[in-house]
Amino acid sequence: MDKNGLWTTVVGSFPLANTKENVNRTIEDQINLGIDYPCYGQLESLITQFLSPLSSIISGLEEMDNKYYLGNDFKIPKKPIALKYIKNLIDFLDKHKDLKIKIKGTKGCLTGPFTLASEIILKEKLSQGIKTILFNEPRAIMTDWVVEKLSEIMKITAKAYNDMGVEIISIDEPILGLLVGKKIMFHSEDFVINVLNKVISGIKYLSSIHVCGQISPKLRDMLLETNVNILDHEFQTNEKNFEIFEKRHFEKSDKYLALGAVKTKIMPITNGNIDDYVESLPSVIKTVKKGIEIYGKENLFIKPDCGFLPLRDAFNEDFAYEIVKRKLKNMVLAVKEFR
Numbered sequence: 001m002d003k004n005g006l007w008t009t010v011v012g013s014f015p016l017a018n019t020k021e022n023v024n025r026t027i028e029d030q031i032n033l034g035i036d037y038p039c040y041g042q043l044e045s046l047i048t049q050f051l052s053p054l055s056s057i058i059s060g061l062e063e064m065d066n067k068y069y070l071g072n073d074f075k076i077p078k079k080p081i082a083l084k085y086i087k088n089l090i091d092f093l094d095k096h097k098d099l100k101i102k103i104k105g106t107k108g109c110l111t112g113p114f115t116l117a118s119e120i121i122l123k124e125k126l127s128q129g130i131k132t133i134l135f136n137e138p139r140a141i142m143t144d145w146v147v148e149k150l151s152e153i154m155k156i157t158a159k160a161y162n163d164m165g166v167e168i169i170s171i172d173e174p175i176l177g178l179l180v181g182k183k184i185m186f187h188s189e190d191f192v193i194n195v196l197n198k199v200i201s202g203i204k205y206l207s208s209i210h211v212c213g214q215i216s217p218k219l220r221d222m223l224l225e226t227n228v229n230i231l232d233h234e235f236q237t238n239e240k241n242f243e244i245f246e247k248r249h250f251e252k253s254d255k256y257l258a259l260g261a262v263k264t265k266i267m268p269i270t271n272g273n274i275d276d277y278v279e280s281l282p283s284v285i286k287t288v289k290k291g292i293e294i295y296g297k298e299n300l301f302i303k304p305d306c307g308f309l310p311l312r313d314a315f316n317e318d319f320a321y322e323i324v325k326r327k328l329k330n331m332v333l334a335v336k337e338f339r
Contacts, residue, residue, distance in 0.1 A: 005298035006288070006335050009037040009168065009258065010328070011210055011232065012109040013307030015320035018043035023085065024092055029325060031099045034332035037168050039107040040089040042307065046111045046172050047119045053081045054153070061120070070140055071124045076152045080160035090164055105167030105205075110158055112173035112209070113150035113195055117141035134178070134185065141175070142186050151198045159202030170208035170232065171199055177213035180222065189222055196226045206230060208258065212306055214238045215245075224249055232258035234305040236287070237265050242294060250299040259291045260305030261334065262327040268314055278326040284334035292338060302335050304328070 010030065016022040026041030042049070048066075055063040060072040086108050093100040120140035122130065127138035140146035154171070161169045176192075179185045184192065200207040208230035209223060215233055223231050235241050237260070250257060262279050269276050279287075291300055304327065311320040 004339070005256075005296070005300050006292075006338055007036045007104065007301050008034065008332055008335055009107055009301055009303045010035060010039050011264075011304055011307045012039045012042040012107075012170070012172070013046070013309035014041055014043060014324060015308050015310070015312035015315070016043055016317060017312075020088065023088060027089060027092055028096070028099060030328070031102050033325065033328045034102075034336075035328065036104040037107045037301075038103060039109060039170075040085040042085070042109055042309070045309075046109070046307075047116070049085075050082050050111050050116060050154075050157075051119065057081075068120045069123050070120050070126060070146065072126065073145075074149070076149055076156075078156075080157040081153065082157065083160055083164075086161055086164055086166060106165070107168040107170060107208075108161045108166040109170050109172055109210075110154050110161070110199070112171040112176075113147050113154055113199065114141055114179065114192075115173050115175045116150050116154075117143075117147045118175045120146065122146075141179075144187065144191060147187070147191075147195060148198075151195045154199045155202055158199055158207075162203045162205055166205065168206045168208055168230070169200070169203050170210055170230070171196065171228070172210050174210070174212040176211045176219060177215065180219040181216045182218060184218070189218075193222055193226050196223075196228060200227060208232050210258075210306075215241050217244060220244050220249075224253065224255065229254060230256045230258050230301060232301070232303070233260060234264075235260040235291075236263040236305050242290070245295065247295050247299065250295060256299055256301055257291075257295055258301040258303050259295070261287045261291070261302050261331050262304050264304050264306040264308055264311075266311060266314065266323070274319075274322055274326060277323045279330060281330045281333055284330045285337050288334045288338060297338060302331060304331070 014026045023041040030038035055061045058074045062069045117140040122138040130138040206229045209228045210232040
């Protein structure tokens with residue numbers, strides 16, 4: 001890709017009901033707002049999007065009351081799963097050439113194997129002998145073999161995204177921020193690195209990984225050791241991340257930093273209006289300038305801290321979506337100040 005830097009994208013999700021009309025609405029709005037790499041409009045939980053279809057084809061994986069239970073070993077499906085949103089994005093852009101010419105490329109999100117495994121409860125013999133640390137019951141993330149099999153499944157899906165022409169393929173791994181502090185829970189450092197590399201091993205375009213929260217120096221170093229191209233993190237809710245990364249981390253590697261420039265964790269305010277929740281343009285410009293001064297604009301993607309889906313539960317849907325659009329508008333306008 002070009003070396004100008006300061007490309008804009010989103011983490012993925014939006015606070016709208018999950019309908020095809022709304023998915024297409026988010027795609028069109030992202031493009032008209034000036035996002036360089038729009039995502040497909042993730043309006044479904046990053047867990048159900050992949051574990052629900054898996055539970056219908058994997059023997060022993062059951063979905064009950066919005067929870068997932070694994071009772072025995074399973075074979076890895078040969079075909080990719082959960083491609084409908086990517087197919088819709090490709091079809092939408094093919095039908096709307098006027099929108100397609102405005103963007104640099106597309107982005108697709110995958111939920112990573114560690115995060116998927118953290119939501120699978122082990123039962124029967126699979127749970128025997130496992131200590132319940134961090135969780136209230138034995139989880140698949142506590143076992144190497146389940147995580148490895150999930151990484152194979154997501155590798156197949158990631159390659160399918162790649163073959164469909166998606167330019168940025170992002171792995172959502174929010175759980176890694178909890179797993180890796182000064183020490184690593186459940187797994188070795190090499191295991192984590194190898195699993196992440198396996199997921200993206202079939203990708204020829206750009207790979208990305210999104211991890212929420214405060215990033216520890218150990219997790220930073222591990223992610224820098226992977227083959228992932230873009231490290232995507234929160235910088236507004238977790239400003240200490242500005243101290244974790246340095247320009248040198250990206251100068252000596254084929255890596256970029258996706259910097260969160262607007263907040264996505266927002267609490268309702270009594271009688272609050274839109275302006276109470278949206279960063280002013282000067283404040284976003286200040287954030288982008290800070291990122292450029294620390295990391296160099298050639299190394300930066302600019303995007304929101306995290307996904308916007310939780311706003312759907314905190315606000316009226318139309319109000320929540322208007323907050324999102326105004327945040328993205330100011331983010332794009334701030335970037336234009338430095339191009």
